[in-house]
Amino acid sequence: MGELYQVYSGQTPSKKDLKNYSSFGTPWIRTTELNNYEIIGANIFLSNNGVKNLRVLKKNSVLLAMYGGLSQIGRTGILTFSATINQALSAFEPNSSIDPYFLLAALNTRVSEWRPLAASSRKDPNITKSDVENFILSYPNLEEQIIISKIYKSFSEAIVANERCPYPAKQNAK
Template identity: 30%
Template sequence: MSEMEGGDSMKGIERRERMNLTGGKKEKWPMVRLGDVCDILDSQRVPVTESKRVKGPYPYYGANGIQDYINDYIFDGELVLLAEDGGYFGDKTRPIAYRVSGKCWVNNHAHVLRPKQDSHLDIDYLNYSLMYYDVSKLINGTTRSKLNQAAVRRMTIPLPPLPEQQRIAAVLDHISSLIALRKAQIEKLDMLVKARFVEMFGDPVKNEMGWDLRTIGSFANVVTGATPNRNNSKYYENGVVPWIKTGEIEAGYIYNSEEYISEMALTDTNCKLLPVNTIMVAMYGQGKTRGQVGILKIEAATNQACGAILPNNKYCPEYLYYHLKLEYNQLRGLGRGCQQTNLNLSIVKNFPIMDVPLDIQQRFIPVIERIENEKCICIQALEKLEIMKKSLMQEFFG
């Protein structure tokens, strides 16, 4: 996004062509600075002190959303919060701005924006225009990226007529609601699978059915991979081998990868081609990543941050996959390290699993197949909606 230049009666405005939703006619929409159309209420935000951190009805917001609920508030109204630091800067899939309404508290990690009364700026439109804004050229800081208030004031957004803003926001609201519905359906299907697992085998954390326990390493081989040298372009150019990283394990059933490596990378490094139905365990990773599990539905390699439990005829991959999913907190909690808490191959190999006979494990497969087929339909629909939303966001906001 370019900065504004002065000159005409609309000071600091430049124009950009945008498609009019009503009939495909191209119009030029002015680009305006946030500092000209928004009140920036940063002076009112303050970090919450321990004395005020009492559980209550008011949301306490930070850079990425609600941090807590407390018994006090400093804002009351319709606002857009924009991450100052700690946000998802550079991540095109997660928003750096979000809409809030009503009484709330905001800490000093989020800028607080409100359209000026005479700006003719719709607040929902403002939120969408900032949601995936590229702030990479505006942030400063050597060890931690920070979007300061001066940079926020210089940020520019396209400003169509108010009815057009409202129409754009309504379209994006509708798609967002459909995306949320599909995600809720997928979550319910996941919960259904977990419920059927517990019904058939019991809760693996409690083991109320009294199954004997066996370590993973006693019935399966556990390996890891490697990261081919990034400086050797031959390892990545025209790559044909899917290469899985920990962030992709969250998908659960893994059908593709973000990156591919070459056959040369397989032969020259410690990367191994893993078979279908390999169980993947995220051993490293920020946030919720460590301890998550997935199951390969393609042949793929992996980096050293993933543990790979190889399939064999001694266990059912679907049984082990959902067993580990239900014990996410237990597995994650075994992480070791001073500077960064990680799992390792020894921890994964020694993790105990309920020793359910293989023929009983296999009764779980038809249950999984039915639910996974429904889930696959929902995921495909979700992907189409997300592509549609991304395309519209690009069209409207560049």
């Protein structure tokens, strides 16, 4: 991955300095907001002061959780807006060789590969920026990636729509 992308990690601005946060501003994404698909909102926003030393990522950047417990490691998300991230996440900004939704799908199908690595020799399970940069990703040409991405998006959108359904499907009672 390190040959395809510059891998970024975020930071947490000091919570003691309330000037770093606001009720609007730049969205700040944390591991708990990753849903393995599109990130459509944020719970916390940073002020100009809070963002000044952070990288603001482009829309369609793909995020990967590096720590937060074994249940969180390997979770992904794709930004539908510009945002910044905390230090528990790695980010891959879009480039011309990999479709971002293909990357998201590829990472989601390989979550199980992160967990043994995270638990291998560390007291607190995590993966490092180096682990992410050294992760090997095979990929087809861009045209094939886009076809795979469309299929992935249609399945993901069906799952999201089903999860948002407020009540279970009615069964015909006789």
